[in-house]
Amino acid sequence: MSSGLERPQVVAHVQQALSYTLFDCKWVPRSARLLCLGSAARGTGLLQLYELRGGRLALLREIEKAKPIKCGTFGATSLQQRYLATGDFGGNLNIWNLEAPEIPVYSVKGHKEIINSIDGVGGLGIGEGAPEIVTGSRDGTVKVWDPRQKDTPVANMEPVQGESKRDCWTVAFGNAYNQEERVVCAGYDNGDIKLFDLKTMSLRWETNIKNGVCSVEFDRKDVNMNKLVATSLEGKFHVFDMRTQHPTKGFASVSEKAQKSTIWQVRHLPQNRDIFMTSGGAGSLHLWKYEYPAQRSKKDSEGAEMGVAGSVSLLQNVTLSTQPISSLDWSPDKKGLCVCGAFDQTVRVLIVTKLNKV
16 A cells, blocks of 8 residues: 555544434435435434535424434436335335435335335446345345335245244345346344345355344446455455355455444445445444455366455545444545444535545
């Protein structure tokens, strides 16, 4: 790494105290606005829309809903629409038009228990194929929804007969590079990571990282699977090279012990997918860079192709809070602009500098 002068710096630009528990925060695409999703003291759901105005956040509107809102994504609709899909504590999947948020434009009782994680694909000019949404729940199931179809999921990945149900903590889409191909990755409380192929409707790969999987994310949704990062309860994360799947060994990976506490989230920088940020249980953020090996695959003794993992280096880290930073989102438009939410009931807008130098 070059001198400290060239290292990216993580600058806390604005912080806003909230009067409720914040579970997720999201940039509204193509705007200086952000959303905070969470749970009010009296057990209802809250959705707040803020606008970044210079050095402060201005509250534009606050909407209360029946159930606490756990997670949200803009990923399944076009940039013009900018509809928000949310998962709540009642197992409901709702899609909201933020211009008229009183009644959802789509609503389904998706799960028997809380929806922990949600991801969307097909919108935002990302990838090909249907504008689908995936939800992962405490009830042990992972479901894929097409909002053009009412009430029934297009895919339902549930425990097979005799298999105990595991709490699904995180879901992510990947491999959406043409009309046919698409995968969903899911991470569970027992360390299982499962890769479901939606084209063949089958389990394509599974592994176990020995520890609850808090967050999974592909570096890009809209290309041939390239890299996947999975974070865990014990402060470790794993980067899998998803280009080459060996018949028995699966995907090559490198793991890194980032800190002693839980890594709640991982988010790749939209403008450079080899840079990603992890957020931790100790209120810290770590900025990482992935370096590819000289050759990404090699032949084993039987002549089968196997992947070769690269390496990760720490670019910067900063501690912002005494409480876990549980949500994280990069602006899709402004490089280095980031929002994070922590259990100290504070939302923070960050600026990460010098990202073009690394």
